[in-house]
Amino acid sequence: MRATLLALLMLAHIARTAAAGGVTPVGTPDDIAYAQRLWSTMERERLVGPDATPDDPFFAGAEPHGMVIEVLARSVAVHGHRGFVVVKRNYAGPGVSEARVRADRTRFLTAVTVMFRREAGYDPDNLDWFWVKYRPDGTLFEAEIAGQTRALAGRLVKGETPQDNGGCLWCHRSAGGGDYIFYPWIELPE
Numbered sequence: 001m002r003a004t005l006l007a008l009l010m011l012a013h014i015a016r017t018a019a020a021g022g023v024t025p026v027g028t029p030d031d032i033a034y035a036q037r038l039w040s041t042m043e044r045e046r047l048v049g050p051d052a053t054p055d056d057p058f059f060a061g062a063e064p065h066g067m068v069i070e071v072l073a074r075s076v077a078v079h080g081h082r083g084f085v086v087v088k089r090n091y092a093g094p095g096v097s098e099a100r101v102r103a104d105r106t107r108f109l110t111a112v113t114v115m116f117r118r119e120a121g122y123d124p125d126n127l128d129w130f131w132v133k134y135r136p137d138g139t140l141f142e143a144e145i146a147g148q149t150r151a152l153a154g155r156l157v158k159g160e161t162p163q164d165n166g167g168c169l170w171c172h173r174s175a176g177g178g179d180y181i182f183y184p185w186i187e188l189p190e
Contacts, residue, residue, distance in 0.1 A: 027150030032140065034079070034130065035153040038116055039138045041078045047087045048112050049138065054105065058098045066090030066110055068101050073186045076116075083117040084189055086181060109136045115168070115180065117188070123155050129180055131156040131168040 025031075043049040054070075061069035068091040076085050091101045091108040101108050112134040122128040133141040133152040140151040156168040172180040179188040 026154040026156055027142070027152065028154060031154035032151050035132045035134075035140055035151065037079050038085075038114065038130075038132065039134060041076050042085065042087065042114070043138070045074070045076055047072055047085070048134070058101065061090065065113060066092040067096050068092070068098055068108070071183055071186070075189060078116065081119045083119070085114060085116045086186060088113045106136070111135065111141065115172070126155070126169050126173070127180055129169070129172070130154065
């Protein structure tokens with residue numbers, strides 16, 4: 001239920017941005033193909049999927065992520081490019097708590113949100129971050145954008161003003177350190 005609400009909030013923001021004529025293309029065929037390659041890489045690295053390695057830290061989350069979040073980060077190679085990935089396993093649902101998630105991660109996992117630093121030139125205004133929101137099985141969340149259903153993969157959403165807020169880029173620009181990463185224990189490699 002919570003994941004559905006989060007997806008609807010993201011949809012509403014994207015629709016507002018599209019109506020204002022400011023849509024950045026997201027969920028393009030290239031974005032979808034790249035997101036699928038990224039998921040395959042993360043599965044091999046055991047960051048996602050049924051064989052994902054449990055990890056800490058866990059901490060209390062907030063919207064638009066789960067109420068409990070598990071964050072992992074490292075460098076991985078995707079389609080010939082080695083980049084830095086930050087994986088958020090988002091947990092929510094009735095009775096969710098850190099202890100209950102530790103006991104049964106699959107029961108509470110609602111989404112996997114990822115930021116991956118792509119090759120130079122992908123999105124130089126935003127440190128070349130690629131954003132994607134997956135369901136626990138690796139399929140992509142979708143949203144209605146400018147009358148078309150789009151996968152939530154790519155440059156999610158490049159609002160420039162407070163009225164454009166709600167997207168990954170807009171929020172993560174406010175992270176301290178200028179690296180778009182909110183977690184002080186994660187250091188972006190040079």
